[in-house]
Amino acid sequence: MAKNKPKIIILLGRSGSGKGTQAKLLIDDFGFDYLGTGDLLRERVKENDFSGKKLKQEMDKGERVSTYYVFQLWGKAAEKIKEKPNLKGIIIDGSPRSLLEAELMDGLLDWYEWENIKVILIDISPQEAFDRLTKRRMCKMCGRLIPWVGTFKDLKVCDQCGGELIERADDAPAAIRRRMDYFKKDVEPAIEYYQKRKRLIEIDGEQSIEDVYRNVKKAVSKV
Numbered sequence: 229m230a231k232n233k234p235k236i237i238i239l240l241g242r243s244g245s246g247k248g249t250q251a252k253l254l255i256d257d258f259g260f261d262y263l264g265t266g267d268l269l270r271e272r273v274k275e276n277d278f279s280g281k282k283l284k285q286e287m288d289k290g291e292r293v294s295t296y297y298v299f300q301l302w303g304k305a306a307e308k309i310k311e312k313p314n315l316k317g318i319i320i321d322g323s324p325r326s327l328l329e330a331e332l333m334d335g336l337l338d339w340y341e342w343e344n345i346k347v348i349l350i351d352i353s354p355q356e357a358f359d360r361l362t363k364r365r366m367c368k369m370c371g372r373l374i375p376w377v378g379t380f381k382d383l384k385v386c387d388q389c390g391g392e393l394i395e396r397a398d399d400a401p402a403a404i405r406r407r408m409d410y411f412k413k414d415v416e417p418a419i420e421y422y423q424k425r426k427r428l429i430e431i432d433g434e435q436s437i438e439d440v441y442r443n444v445k446k447a448v449s450k451v
């Protein structure tokens with residue numbers, strides 16, 4: 229593998245697996261760039277035009293957002309990242325979510341000549357994911373997400389700003405169940421695809437955040 233080329237880390241995992249937290253830790257430690265589908269979509273929704281409204285509708289229902297549209301956003305974001313001097317690596321979060329998207333993603337990575345690629349799956353059971361998602365809360369003031377793990381369960385107000393804690397709108401049980409259905413139907417074939425290509429590293433996501441991160445770092449050092 230070309231050592232001077234950026235490391236590409238694709239983070240996969242169910243909603244609630246804590247992969248967003250792991251992405252942040254990696255960015256802080258390694259100075260990687262971040263390409264997150266969720267962020268790109270939320271940014272796009274703000275424009276509140278035809279596509280913005282349609283995306284919001286799909287997201288509220290917990291549906292898998294149109295592959296066609298997601299990949300337009302990815303392409304634009306990748307173009308910008310490619311121009312950065314001294315690019316160390318990229319954390320790809322929230323895609324691919326299907327076999328088709330995995331193949332499209334390969335096309336994108338090929339195009340930009342990014343070839344040091346590993347796929348890290350933060351693995352948690354469906355039940356664990358459901359519990360974490362139905363009990364997760366968000367601060368109304370600063371937007372901080374409070375995970376349903378450890379001592380966070382006892383918080384009555386935000387531990388950073390004292391704001392009121394509310395249940396997150398996209399975490400309604402029906403939407404969660406829909407996301408779980410498409411994980412099984414669509415995301416799992418993408419995971420198998422990476423397994424066949426020997427790019428997949430599986431990490432037990434039901435350990436503490438620190439232990440998960442220790443394993444993630446070990447995986448990244450091998451890229």
Ligand SMILES: [Zn+2]
Binds near residue numbers: 386387388
């Ligand atoms: Zn807060």
